[in-house]
Amino acid sequence: MRNIAVFSMLLAASVAGSGAIAASMDPVDVGPDVYKKVFENEKVRVFEVTFKPGGKIGMHSHPDHFAYAITDGSLKITNESGKTMDANVKAGDVMWINAESHKAENAGAGEVKLLVTELKGSKTKAKKAPAKPATK
Numbered sequence: 001m002r003n004i005a006v007f008s009m010l011l012a013a014s015v016a017g018s019g020a021i022a023a024s025m026d027p028v029d030v031g032p033d034v035y036k037k038v039f040e041n042e043k044v045r046v047f048e049v050t051f052k053p054g055g056k057i058g059m060h061s062h063p064d065h066f067a068y069a070i071t072d073g074s075l076k077i078t079n080e081s082g083k084t085m086d087a088n089v090k091a092g093d094v095m096w097i098n099a100e101s102h103k104a105e106n107a108g109a110g111e112v113k114l115l116v117t118e119l120k121g122s123k124t125k126a127k128k129a130p131a132k133p134a135t136k
Contacts, residue, residue: 025101027116031057035116042120049114051075051106061101064122069093073112077104089114 027035027047034057039046051057051073059080069089078084080101087095089112099122106112 025059025061027057027060027062030060044120045118047116047118049112049116051104051112053106053109053111055112056105057103059101059103061099062097062116063099063118063120065097065099065116065118067095067097068115068117069095070113070115071111073106073110074108075104075112076107077102 024030028037034049034051034055036048036050037045038048049067069091072090073088075087075089076084077087077097086107089095
């Protein structure tokens with residue numbers, strides 16, 4: 001039987017409104033070389049996520065979601081307040097992450113592949129992108 005590791009990230013972000021992720025914080029927009037959408041319907045969005053050795057993705061947002069590890073690997077996940085979690089996963093592990101904004105990087109020597117499933121309409125919502133300051 002495969003081991004299942006469940007990790008909870010602190011500081012779930014919630015906002016009022018529709019719950020849609022602002023385009024500038026959508027993982028597909030922030031890291032198109034890392035996140036590839038493979039399925040979407042009214043309940044979920046599913047991504048194949050590939051971190052090459054040394055690969056990174058900038059700050060982005062998710063509603064409640066879980067990640068299934070396809071390969072072994074090590075990720076460093078940092079939320080918007082700067083709290084870092086080291087996720088050392090084995091193929092078959094599952095990580096649960098409450099809605100939040102975070103960035104991530106491959107902290108290991110090999111490629112890391114995950115299947116990430118976002119739950120639409122979940123109770124907690126991802127934070128919208130902060131307003132950009134006006135330019136002169």
